[in-house]
Amino acid sequence: MTAYIPSLTLPGQIFAQPAASILLPVALANQVYVASAKETQKTYLALKQPPYRPPPKVFGPVWTTLYALMGYSAYRAWNTGMSSLNPNTIELTKQGATLYTIQLGLNLIWMPLFFGLKRPIEATVDIVALTGVTGYLTYIWSQVDPVAAWGIAPYLGWLGFATYLSAGTGYLNDWNMADKEVRKTPAAKGSSKYVNEEDKDL
Numbered sequence: 073m074t075a076y077i078p079s080l081t082l083p084g085q086i087f088a089q090p091a092a093s094i095l096l097p098v099a100l101a102n103q104v105y106v107a108s109a110k111e112t113q114k115t116y117l118a119l120k121q122p123p124y125r126p127p128p129k130v131f132g133p134v135w136t137t138l139y140a141l142m143g144y145s146a147y148r149a150w151n152t153g154m155s156s157l158n159p160n161t162i163e164l165t166k167q168g169a170t171l172y173t174i175q176l177g178l179n180l181i182w183m184p185l186f187f188g189l190k191r192p193i194e195a196t197v198d199i200v201a202l203t204g205v206t207g208y209l210t211y212i213w214s215q216v217d218p219v220a221a222w223g224i225a226p227y228l229g230w231l232g233f234a235t236y237l238s239a240g241t242g243y244l245n246d247w248n249m250a251d252k253e254v255r256k257t258p259a260a261k262g263s264s265k266y267v268n269e270e271d272k273d274l
Contacts, residue, residue, distance in 0.1 A: 087150035094143035122240030145223035192242030
């Protein structure tokens with residue numbers, strides 16, 4: 073059973089305000105994306121990809137929606153739980169806040185690990201841990217506020233798919249991304265094809 077750890081938990085004031093709770097993960101994720109965008113764009117299309125991988129343009133809208141739902145769920149769980157007269161519910165709410173903060177941190181370091189440092193093994197370990205923590209968080213929140221648990225369920229489902237993409241991409245590229253970048257040739261300019269799709273056209 074995960075304990076409430078104040079030093080690893082976002083301030084309660086953030087969870088208490090719907091705007092702050094929703095906008096925080098969206099804003100943090102946007103900052104990480106902006107910092108990693110150049111490396112991400114140069115690397116993503118150069119990687120061999122597993123089946124069913126979505127085009128790059130899908131990720132932005134999907135993740136923005138999921139971050140907003142995540143923040144709203146945190147707001148719901150915190151305010152419902154902390155207003156309870158049941159000490160056990162209050163304790164579960166605090167534990168959920170710690171788990172939420174941990175999973176957010178694990179989420180935000182995945183892109184720098186995978187695309188910035190090009191460490192697919194560490195990135196896949198990170199996302200497996202992230203999925204596990206989020207699954208447990210969903211369970212904790214289901215005891216505090218079922219609406220909050222359902223609100224984070226799409227995020228949990230997407231994490232399962234993202235874990236498949238992370239592991240599949242790492243495996244197909246021999247867990248080595250050191251030299252993976254889009255070729256700077258006239259034919260490649262503006263191309264939206266992945267390296268394995270380009271190979272099929274040869």
